[in-house]
Amino acid sequence: MTDLLRDHVVLLGRSYRLLRRQPIWLAIMLVQPIVWLLLYSQLFGKLPRLGGFGTSNYLQFLTPGIAILGAFSHGVWEGGGVVQDIERGAIDRFLATPLPPGALLVSRAVQAAITATGQALVIVAVAFPFGARLDGGLPGLVAILIAASLVCVAFAALSHALALLFRRQETMIAVGQFAVLPLMFTSVMLTSAAQMPVWMRRVAGANPVNWAVEAARSAMLGTDWASVIVHLGALAVLVVAMETFALVALGRYQRSL
Amino acid sequence: MTDIITARNLTKRYGAVEAVADVSFAVAEGEVVCLLGPNGAGKSTTVRILATLTRADGGSAFVAGYDVHTQQRSVRAAIGYVAQSAGTDAYLTGRENLLVQAAAHRLRRSEASHRAAELLDLVGLAHAADRIVRTYSGGMQRRLEIAMGMVHRPRLLFLDEPTTGLDPEARATMWNELTGLAHERTLSILLTTHYLEEADRLADRIVIISHGRVIAEGTPEALKAGLAGDSVSIELAGSPPADMVMAAATVGARAVTLDGNLLRTRVEHGNQALPAILSRLAAAGCQIESASVARPTLDDVYLHHTGRSFTVDDDAARRAAVAG
Numbered sequence: 001m002t003d004l005l006r007d008h009v010v011l012l013g014r015s016y017r018l019l020r021r022q023p024i025w026l027a028i029m030l031v032q033p034i035v036w037l038l039l040y041s042q043l044f045g046k047l048p049r050l051g052g053f054g055t056s057n058y059l060q061f062l063t064p065g066i067a068i069l070g071a072f073s074h075g076v077w078e079g080g081g082v083v084q085d086i087e088r089g090a091i092d093r094f095l096a097t098p099l100p101p102g103a104l105l106v107s108r109a110v111q112a113a114i115t116a117t118g119q120a121l122v123i124v125a126v127a128f129p130f131g132a133r134l135d136g137g138l139p140g141l142v143a144i145l146i147a148a149s150l151v152c153v154a155f156a157a158l159s160h161a162l163a164l165l166f167r168r169q170e171t172m173i174a175v176g177q178f179a180v181l182p183l184m185f186t187s188v189m190l191t192s193a194a195q196m197p198v199w200m201r202r203v204a205g206a207n208p209v210n211w212a213v214e215a216a217r218s219a220m221l222g223t224d225w226a227s228v229i230v231h232l233g234a235l236a237v238l239v240v241a242m243e244t245f246a247l248v249a250l251g252r253y254q255r256s257l
Numbered sequence: 258m259t260d261i262i263t264a265r266n267l268t269k270r271y272g273a274v275e276a277v278a279d280v281s282f283a284v285a286e287g288e289v290v291c292l293l294g295p296n297g298a299g300k301s302t303t304v305r306i307l308a309t310l311t312r313a314d315g316g317s318a319f320v321a322g323y324d325v326h327t328q329q330r331s332v333r334a335a336i337g338y339v340a341q342s343a344g345t346d347a348y349l350t351g352r353e354n355l356l357v358q359a360a361a362h363r364l365r366r367s368e369a370s371h372r373a374a375e376l377l378d379l380v381g382l383a384h385a386a387d388r389i390v391r392t393y394s395g396g397m398q399r400r401l402e403i404a405m406g407m408v409h410r411p412r413l414l415f416l417d418e419p420t421t422g423l424d425p426e427a428r429a430t431m432w433n434e435l436t437g438l439a440h441e442r443t444l445s446i447l448l449t450t451h452y453l454e455e456a457d458r459l460a461d462r463i464v465i466i467s468h469g470r471v472i473a474e475g476t477p478e479a480l481k482a483g484l485a486g487d488s489v490s491i492e493l494a495g496s497p498p499a500d501m502v503m504a505a506a507t508v509g510a511r512a513v514t515l516d517g518n519l520l521r522t523r524v525e526h527g528n529q530a531l532p533a534i535l536s537r538l539a540a541a542g543c544q545i546e547s548a549s550v551a552r553p554t555l556d557d558v559y560l561h562h563t564g565r566s567f568t569v570d571d572d573a574a575r576r577a578a579v580a581g
Contacts, residue, residue, distance in 0.1 A: 003363065006360075006363070007361075010357065010360040010361055011361075013357070013360070014346065014349075014357045017349055017353060018346060018348050018349065021348035021349070021389065022348060085344065087342075088342060088344045088345075088346075088347075089340050089341070089342035089344030090344030090345075090346065091344070092310060092338075092340050092344060093338070093340065093344040093358075093405075094344075094361060095310055096308050096309065096310055096333055096336070096338035096340075097333055097358070097361040097362055098330055098333050098334050098361075098362065098363065099361050254310075255312065256271075257305060257310050257311045
């Protein structure tokens with residue numbers, strides 16, 4: 001068990017060293033969601049007048065949504081790194097060591113979760129002085145961070161699976177570009193469910209990004225803890241399913257070598 | 258001596274492609290063996306089976322005493338595997354790459370940093386140890402990759418095409434370093450290549466693979482000796498009568514040709530046969546301008562074996578065409 005933990009720490013250490021060598025990525029990860037926060041809050045600031053937002057403060061409504069946007073879009077692009085490792089031969093190099101193969105993916109998922117949590121924390125902290133009150137208090141904050149990390153890991157695992165199946169950077173980019181906007185707009189990230197046509201509300205019900213936004217927003221506003229728990233539970237189940245899919249894809253990759 | 262690799266009747270197919278049709282060979286402890294063959298012959302697949310990266314469809318293989326199909330962990334701990342693209346991290350330094358690899362092999366931290374320094378010295382990268390790998394030349398990267406394969410002191414090192422893509426100078430440097438490694442005899446090496454010269458220089462023993470089968474095996478010397486012998490060329494002064502020259506030269510020689518004043522023949526042990534031929538020619542009154550003996554190269558061996566198999570394939574195709 002300690003060996004297994006150590007193996008993950010080794011791989012995490014590798015990716016953080018790599019991240020530190022390319023600080024531009026770190027900067028983008030932190031600045032991008034803040035830019036979104038600024039633009040959307042300015043553009044859609046008057047939306048709460050339409051009703052169904054649960055708060056008259058759009059920034060407070062938007063902040064948990066942006067935390068989830070940062071987390072899930074980070075997850076969607078995770079597979080690119082796997083393709084890069086396949087192309088450079090790093091995956092094969094590690095597969096020929098005593099490291100358990102699954103650790104290659106799980107460590108990446110853990111790293112994605114850490115990144116998503118950090119990003120979400122920064123977003124909530126930046127929005128706070130501008131009036132995005134955290135009515136859910138500390139439990140609310142914890143729930144937002146959990147929602148962000150779960151949705152990030154779910155999409156990261158899916159992205160890892162696709163990377164192992166297709167092994168092409170172009171495919172990963174196409175999937176990423178196709179997925180992000182529809183998933184974002186069929187959720188209550190920017191607007192309330194009350195503003196959605198009925199069919200879109202149905203789609204949102206099946207959209208994991210929407211589950212995460214619902215959980216994070218209820219936690220932010222401190223209004224509906226049952227919704228927080230149900231949506232986090234659904235996300236946890238999804239994480240298990242996606243991680244299983246990713247490990248199956250890894251097995252398939254190994255057999256195809 | 259015990260064998261560190263024994264492979265028996267390995268087969269592997271990818272869909273309709275039979276990558277490995279029937280490969281059997283053994284590598285003794287401390288030996289450097291080269292799998293030689295053209296691209297697509299099944300060399301890399303064979304190595305990947307032995308390194309536990311790929312499962313064979315049939316046959317069996319033991320590496321360092323462990324079954325590659327059922328004792329993968331033990332095999333992996335005993336081997337170093339350096340693939341054609343060995344996956345260094347371009348944004349880590351040479352030393353960091355070694356430390357990550359050492360950690361993946363569960364070396365303790367202090368041991369790892371000691372070993373990293375030792376290996377950087379060994380492969381001549383001490384001066385570049387703390388530069389990121391992106392700034393390395395192709396040859397330096399390859400040397401780092403080989404060092405990474407040895408970080409855990411494996412008993413056996415797999416090198417898949419260690420010099421492919423290197424310029425001639427870097428290749429020569431690499432050969433020197435590999436020769437140095439092999440010289441210590443503490444490490445067995447199985448390397449693949451499609452460079453004849455490389456196999457000739459580095460290997461104790463060569464296994465020639467073509468179309469997924471072992472078609473010849475032996476020391477470079479034995480493989481070359483198995484050919485029709487050395488070629489002897491003698492340049493004569495003037496134009497002596499052909500029948501006289503032929504009569505003088507045809508002793509123990511397999512074939513003699515005279516082209517103008519150039520006499521060519523193939524004999525076994527050309528070095529020993531040459532003085533006798535020369536004195537017979539001199540006794541017959543020929544004046545000799547120059548003489549040379551060329552040992553058969555692995556090139557000849559390779560063409561002999563692969564050439565034959567290609568001919569067989571052609572014949573089969575022709576027969577099929579005629580029958581159709």
